Amino acid sequence: MDDQSDLDMLGRTELFRGAPADLLRDIQRAAFRRRFAAGETVIRQGDPAATLYIVIAGRLRATQTTLDGQQVIMRYLGPGQIAGYAVLVDGETHPGAIVAVDDCHLIGWKGSYIGDLMCRHALVAMNAVRLIGARYLDVQVRLRELSTEKVERRLAHTILRLVAQAGRRTARGIEIAFPLSRQDLAEMSGTTLHTVSRTLSGWEERGLVDCGRRRVVVANAPLLEAIAEQE
């Protein structure tokens, strides 16, 4: 938690990558730290977009909930990623909620500080463009999958994406490194927890995955990729 390691960390985040040391120092001075326990809400849907966070440790879930209470998981956020992008695009309010999945350690800034920073440093603004562009591309891919693929294939894609961003090698295979229920997978794949459960049971019989309570381990990634590519 010393200053130098903090600076290194900031310099590796998607938003501040490439910034010179003195700028990073300035950014660090303007920041505040916050911790959230698993399950705590970081940002509520509809809140005014006043604060931007960067994840230091732990994992967040970004969701959107409809009027009738149905939830969609937009993405998970890990170390180095930003939470509260509405601040960057100067939206009035946060379009979704952000909740801690793990115990989390975040650092944050007032929105006005970030806006100012982007105005004065094109590098930060360009990083913001790239970062939002990457998310835009990602959600386009999901939209395409949801429009054109059947559930099993979508679920395979969903799990492979999670493995890519939070996979951890273990004896049994690659484990997704945070708790993840059937309901969560359903809300990411556009289906119901029942269908997810049935599909995973089928895969488990074939030795593709090894699941438990809020735990998913991919035992045979190539075969899962084959399902995703529908061969």
Add this chain to the structure above:
Amino acid sequence: MDDQSDLDMLGRTELFRGAPADLLRDIQRAAFRRRFAAGETVIRQGDPAATLYIVIAGRLRATQTTLDGQQVIMRYLGPGQIAGYAVLVDGETHPGAIVAVDDCHLIGWKGSYIGDLMCRHALVAMNAVRLIGARYLDVQVRLRELSTEKVERRLAHTILRLVAQAGRRTARGIEIAFPLSRQDLAEMSGTTLHTVSRTLSGWEERGLVDCGRRRVVVANAPLLEAIAEQE
């Protein structure tokens, strides 16, 4: 087509809004003009991201096609909007195709010029952030709809969005101001042209809409909104 009106036009686009006159003049000097006939391809999926266009007149369709040939319409682009956003986020290639729906008039720039512009003028970079942010939000909404709503409701939302961005008052109601087939609506709503046709027929009987060959007129917008909000 005189210089001054061009400058005014550039100053009203989503990317160059708020730029001072001398910068606009510089931007104008670096631009080239191109015309495309209805049906012509402006950008092919997978092309290297070398050129950015802004629509002056006419309308473009941005799509993504899967390996097995299924197409999804990501959005329609009208006057003032940019085509080829990959250039902004410095992507390697264009993630989708762009085709002229109408006869179109575009102006374009080399990607390197735009990259340079964003570096030197934080205003342009911030406009880019806002613009991509708006598209990101838009596609998030569609993802949520696709995940949680049934076809009829999704189709209502799709049509209302098109009305908002390209609606034109006529005697019969609000007409969507460009040719739009049942297949197109299907590719925007995540369904088949058959289901779209049946749904529109139903609405037509109830006096909600008034459709023709590649033409959609909304006769009763409030009722269509009621369907979209599922009352």
Add this chain to the structure above:
DNA sequence: CGGACTTTTGAAGTAATTCAAGGGGAGTGG
């Protein structure tokens, strides 16, 4: 007026949801 494209509509088929009930782990409190 021929031919291509778009749209409509019926009928059959199916993937996935919904409904329903029960089973099992993990943590808590006695």
Add this chain to the structure above:
DNA sequence: CCACTCCCCTTGAATTACTTCAAAAGTCCG
């Protein structure tokens, strides 16, 4: 340590919204 309780997960059966298949009817344009 055991029992209790809360989640989370599983699985069958019934239902349904939508797709797929198939054919025909419009509509526009050269």
